[in-house]
Amino acid sequence: MKQRSTTRIPGKARTSSLTPGTGNSAADGQAAQTNRTKTVTVKKARGRTTAQHRWLQRQLNDPYVQAAQKQGWRSRAAFKLIELDDRFHLITPGTRIVDLGAAPGGWTQVAVKRGAAEVVGVDLLPVDPVPGATIIEGDFNDPDMPDRLTELLGGRADVVMSDMAPNTTGHAPTDHLRIIGLAELALDFATRILAPGGAFVAKVFQGGSEKQMLAELKRQFTQVRHAKPPASRKESSELYVVATGFRGPDGEGED
């Protein structure tokens, strides 16, 4: 088996001293929901827009943000994967995982922590090294990406997961189309590198126009489900599609 590395390609490597998920992370994630403390009120500061002020106020009062900081997860998003994995059992010891849209690295940390054999994270943005994982700084659409990934993983992937989000415009219908477009590209990518029986997880948004993607998912996978993990903010229309039982490049998987 290939040696696992903590490379960030290309660019400078920075290290993190935090060890994530020291307790039972899923339980901690649950506790994050209920252990609400006093509300922190942020004073209006000059130079801060109303949107920035609202964001800061929400961050400071978000139990998942606090729990993520306490447990050493790089993002509150880590809890979404923890919750999805608790429900769907995607990351089993020995699995080979591709994490699309990895920055700042929360999902990658979870995949390593839960025993994946090989984890490769890809993002347009730099990601600090995650011990036990390989990080590629680049666009997952690069033509050489499937080959690079299968080489790094030492074979086809068991799970392709995408928490990717495009830059938003603030115009909901446009943003919806962009995220669906990105999820469709991620699905096409996944079908090129998944092993038969593999799983695909991707962030999508509620609101029509994903019928075509759903039809393709059903064609390629034996089971397709949607989930909104508790860590996903209620006011957000974000949800995740979880497709399991990849039929294989030639549809050779089991029904």
Ligand SMILES: C[S@@+](CC[C@H](N)C(=O)[O-])C[C@H]1O[C@@H](n2cnc3c(N)ncnc32)[C@H](O)[C@@H]1O
């Ligand atoms: C919500 S963040 C992911 C958070 C991450 N799951 C975590 O737990 O830390 C979405 C990421 O998708 C990345 N992204 C968007 N389009 C991409 C693309 N074409 N290729 C690679 N990454 C992309 C963005 O740069 C961004 O960092």
